[in-house]
Structures are given as C-alpha cells and as structure tokens.
Amino acid sequence: MPIVTEKLRKFKARENAAYLRSRPLSAARANQPNGFFGGVPQHWMMDWPMPFPLVVHSASGTCLTDLDGHVLTDLCLGDTGAMFGHNPEPVARAIQAQASRGLTSMLPSADVEEVGALLQTKFGMPYWQITLTASDANRFALRAARAVTKRTKILVFDGCYHGAVDETAVNLAAGRTVAKPSLWGQSYDLAAVTTCVPFNDVEALSYALKLEDTACVIMEPALTNCGMVAPLPGFLDEVRRLTRAHSTLLLIDETHTLSTGPGGWTGTHGLEPDIWVAGKAVAGGIPTGVWGFTEEVKRGIERVRSEIPAGHSGVGTTLSGSALQMAALRACLLDVMTETNYAAMIAGAIALEDGIKGLIAEMGLPWSVIRLGARLETVFAPSLPINADQMRASFDYELEAALHLGLLNRGFLVTPFHNMLLAGPSLSRAAPAAYVAALNSILNEIL
Ligand SMILES: Cc1ncc(COP(=O)(O)O)c(C=O)c1O
Structure with a gap:
C-alpha cells in the first residue's frame, strides 16, 4: 500500500529545495540549451528522481564528485556498468x-x-x-x-x-x-x-x-x-x-x-x-x-x-x-574480477543488508530486503515476492523517489530503479553504517 502522506510531500519539497540550493553549477548547466534532446546525451539520464541531473565532474572507486564539489558514496555504480568501481x-x-x-x-x-x-x-x-x-x-x-x-x-x-x-x-x-x-x-x-x-x-x-x-x-x-x-x-x-x-x-x-x-x-x-x-x-x-x-x-x-x-x-x-x-x-x-574483490564487495553488501534489516525491525516496518551477492534492494512488502505481479503490487514510486533524493542530499547516490544498491570493492568499512544512519534520519522525517 503506497505511503502518500502530507509528511512525505513536505519532505520531498524540502529535499528538492536543498538539492537546488546546493547545486548552482549543475543548475546553470541544466538550464542552458546544449544541443542534446532533453539536455542529456541519452534520454535515460532524464529518468532520475531529482529536479535536474547532477553533472559528474569525476569518479573513482566508489566515490563520485559532482560539478558542485559534492563527494558522493556511489551505490548505483552506473546501474552496474561500474560494478567493480569507477576506473579500476x-x-x-x-x-x-x-x-x-x-x-x-x-x-x-x-x-x-x-x-x-x-x-x-x-x-x-x-x-x-x-x-x-x-x-x-x-x-x-x-x-x-x-x-x-x-x-x-x-x-x-x-x-x-x-x-x-x-x-x-x-x-x-x-x-x-x-x-x-x-x-x-x-x-x-x-x-x-x-x-x-x-x-x-x-x-x-x-x-x-x-x-x-x-x-x-x-x-x-x-x-x-x-x-x-x-x-x-x-x-x-x-x-x-x-x-x-x-x-x-x-x-x-x-x-x-x-x-x-x-x-x-x-x-x-x-x-x-x-x-x-x-x-x-x-x-x-x-x-x-x-x-x-x-x-x-x-x-x-x-x-x-x-x-x-x-x-x-x-x-x-x-x-x-x-x-x-x-x-x-x-x-x-x-x-x-578477482576472488578478493568479490569478497570485499559481498562483505560490503552484507553489512548494508544487516544494517537495513536491523532498521526495518527496529522501526517495525512491513518491509524486507533481498540480496544477490554484491547487489541488494529493499522491498516494500513483509515477505519477498515470487513473481513480477506480486513485486509490482509492492511498488511505491513516491516513497522510492523521496528516499532517493533524501539519500542523495545526505551523500549517497543510489540507483534510480527500485533504489538498488551495489557495493563496489573499495566501499569503505564505515559506509554501510553511515548509509543506514542517513536512511534512519529520512524515515524518521517521513513516517
Ligand atoms: C539483465 C540485463 N540484460 C541486458 C541488459 C542490457 O544492457 P545494456 O543496456 O548495457 O545493453 C540489461 C540492462 O539493464 C539487463 O539488466
């Protein structure tokens, strides 16, 4: 059952404003015609739930720096293209x-x-x-x-x-x-x-x-x-x-x-x-x-x-x-693609999984978590769906978008599709706990 509340709407408005305020250089670029349809070289780049795409200055390992100088922990990793980190x-x-x-x-x-x-x-x-x-x-x-x-x-x-x-x-x-x-x-x-x-x-x-x-x-x-x-x-x-x-x-x-x-x-x-x-x-x-x-x-x-x-x-x-x-x-x-790198990736993903599951239990949320090695997602349903129909019934696009933007404003880039998380080999040991703390603060504002 989608959560659409006044609190959620207000949270989203605050986060949109924070995103706009903190990214003047990206905003200036986004408002300039640049010869690309929709302002981006590939139309999927419009499909992120923020007011305008952040422009990437550089990326290395599991860090991505935007044009405005924000250094983000990248848990999207190009929706898998950079699964082993940027520029291995x-x-x-x-x-x-x-x-x-x-x-x-x-x-x-x-x-x-x-x-x-x-x-x-x-x-x-x-x-x-x-x-x-x-x-x-x-x-x-x-x-x-x-x-x-x-x-x-x-x-x-x-x-x-x-x-x-x-x-x-x-x-x-x-x-x-x-x-x-x-x-x-x-x-x-x-x-x-x-x-x-x-x-x-x-x-x-x-x-x-x-x-x-x-x-x-x-x-x-x-x-x-x-x-x-x-x-x-x-x-x-x-x-x-x-x-x-x-x-x-x-x-x-x-x-x-x-x-x-x-x-x-x-x-x-x-x-x-x-x-x-x-x-x-x-x-x-x-x-x-x-x-x-x-x-x-x-x-x-x-x-x-x-x-x-x-x-x-x-x-x-x-x-x-x-x-x-x-x-x-x-x-x-x-x-x-070594055993060592995979071991680090999977350890990072397990730490994220454990942290998110702990938070879900603590807050008494009817949600679950699924993980495939280094890749994981939170599902807005008490037990894991077994087919696409069941999964679609659990979708909550408003909530997903609010979490995405809230996490971005707190230093974490997650995938624009189902907020999927990927743990790259160089994800810091501190990152999973910091991610869970950010999620905790967001959920406390929304729910
Ligand atoms: C399972 C699977 N196969 C193939 C593709 C296509 O990959 P690409 O867009 O790089 O061609 C994707 C893209 O998301 C995918 O998820």
Whole structure:
C-alpha cells in the first residue's frame, strides 16, 4: 500500500529545495540549451528522481564528485556498468597502453587467445563472441538460437528486461503476452514471436514449451529489473529439465547477476545453460558484451552458415571485438574480477543488508530486503515476492523517489530503479553504517 502522506510531500519539497540550493553549477548547466534532446546525451539520464541531473565532474572507486564539489558514496555504480568501481586501475592502465597501439581494426588483436581462455575458465563456455553491449549480445544470441533450432518463438518471464531487444520487450497482462506500453515505434506484433510466463511458475512454462515452437528461453537466474525476485528452490532445475525435454535452448543473462560471485549465478550455483550472456561491467566499464555457447550450439551455427550464403548475418557490428575492448576485458577478467574483490564487495553488501534489516525491525516496518551477492534492494512488502505481479503490487514510486533524493542530499547516490544498491570493492568499512544512519534520519522525517 503506497505511503502518500502530507509528511512525505513536505519532505520531498524540502529535499528538492536543498538539492537546488546546493547545486548552482549543475543548475546553470541544466538550464542552458546544449544541443542534446532533453539536455542529456541519452534520454535515460532524464529518468532520475531529482529536479535536474547532477553533472559528474569525476569518479573513482566508489566515490563520485559532482560539478558542485559534492563527494558522493556511489551505490548505483552506473546501474552496474561500474560494478567493480569507477576506473579500476588495471583496466585504466590497459586502455592507456592500448590507446597508443590502435583502438580498432576489425581484425583480432594479440589479446584474443588469453581473453578466450579467461572467458572459458571464468564462465565455463567453450566458445565466445564479443559485442558492444549486453543488448547486442542477447539480440545476436537469440538470432543464433532461432537459426540453430529452426524455430521462431522465444520465451521470457514477466518482469524481464534484457536490454534494447525487441522480442523481450513484453509484459504479461491478464494472462496474455503484450508489448510494453512504453515502447517507441513498435511496428510488429511482439506476441507473435514471444511468449511471456510468470517467473517461478513451472506449470505455465511447461504448458508453453510443450508446443515445441520455442527456440530459446532467455532469463536472468533471478529477476533484477522488476525489483529483485529470487528463484524458488528447484525452479531453475525445472527450467533446465523442461528446456532440454522440448529441445529449447536456455540462455542465461547474467548482466546484473554477475554480482553473485566471480562466475556469476551460473558459476556459484552450477547452472548448465546453452548460451551465457553478460555485459555492462565485464570489461570494467568499456562498452562490451559477451556471449558464450556450448559445443552443440557451435556445431549448429556452423551448420547454419554452411546452408546459407555468406554476407550480412544480422549478427555482429563493426567495432565489436576491438583491440580496445579486448585489452579492457583481459585486464578486468584477470585483475579486477578477482576472488578478493568479490569478497570485499559481498562483505560490503552484507553489512548494508544487516544494517537495513536491523532498521526495518527496529522501526517495525512491513518491509524486507533481498540480496544477490554484491547487489541488494529493499522491498516494500513483509515477505519477498515470487513473481513480477506480486513485486509490482509492492511498488511505491513516491516513497522510492523521496528516499532517493533524501539519500542523495545526505551523500549517497543510489540507483534510480527500485533504489538498488551495489557495493563496489573499495566501499569503505564505515559506509554501510553511515548509509543506514542517513536512511534512519529520512524515515524518521517521513513516517
Ligand atoms: C539483465 C540485463 N540484460 C541486458 C541488459 C542490457 O544492457 P545494456 O543496456 O548495457 O545493453 C540489461 C540492462 O539493464 C539487463 O539488466
């Protein structure tokens, strides 16, 4: 039940005024036409719940300094792109060195062998391709899955987000698959190519797969884009069993769940996907997506290539696999995504989780907390939802926005989507307690 009270409205008005007062330089920039639609180079930058976007002067580790000189503890980390901290030193060094040796040539660079071996060892798949984004990786992998299986449909779970990938931009509405109402310029019926079923619903999945027209199930092992929803015990085993039984490929998208541990959720929990995808933080912040696949999928792709003319395949882009990406990937996989860094990240997230849970208990709030390794969120419901419908019922956008702005004014930048928190490797030991103290003071003003 959303909390919309006079106290909440007054709090928001005070926080808006404080934000405006303390950011004259960002405000001056925000009011100047600068040649960009909406004043920002990418329209998502308008989607933050503050009066105008803060302009970033610099960022390092888990600190971000804005144009007005405020030093913030960054728990958003670019919504995962900077999950291992801003400018991880090994990546910064690698891209600097590569800059003097050529950035892109549409030919393999000397790093490919080592990067291939690192991807194999870390994430388990024998064959890999590189893209510019996770969106691209998902799009290309789905195209490959349809080609290999000679089937036309894909299946997603309600509440999913897999990037700018047409086929996955659907919701479940009254039991029917429908295009997300927020899509721009959709020109064909997504329900004709996609089936959407509730997360954690084995029966619905089984019913859909029995039709044997599904090329691929694409899923995150836990939903992270509709709040965070964990799989029920045994659900992922059932997904694997059913996909195998119906000759449907299983694509596990770990773009966000890479927070779970060094091998993602797949490595931590021993999943056996046919295709595995990650992006965002995988090259330390240099735009990169990766998709890996099994020997069987590789043989399928080879067969497809032998059956059709060479030429535009609909897979790949000119800058993908560039020397710059490979240098950044090598440094990130080797020296940043280490057991040590993950241990620090997860310890930071556990401290945040414990602190928030303690505060919730102390204040008697009907809320819960979910954590996937270094990533966590507060859910405005007494027990954790098991699907997107239940999660949507817990949303309170007014409260979420008020908390976001209040935290920002107290020195903490959190993600504009569900106030997700990510603990980077260099998060200070003092930060979790300071965060909880800030949250405490805000909740005392609001509730
Ligand atoms: C699970 C998942 N997959 C893929 C993507 C797409 O990533 P990108 O926007 O970097 O292409 C996202 C973005 O949030 C995501 O959450």
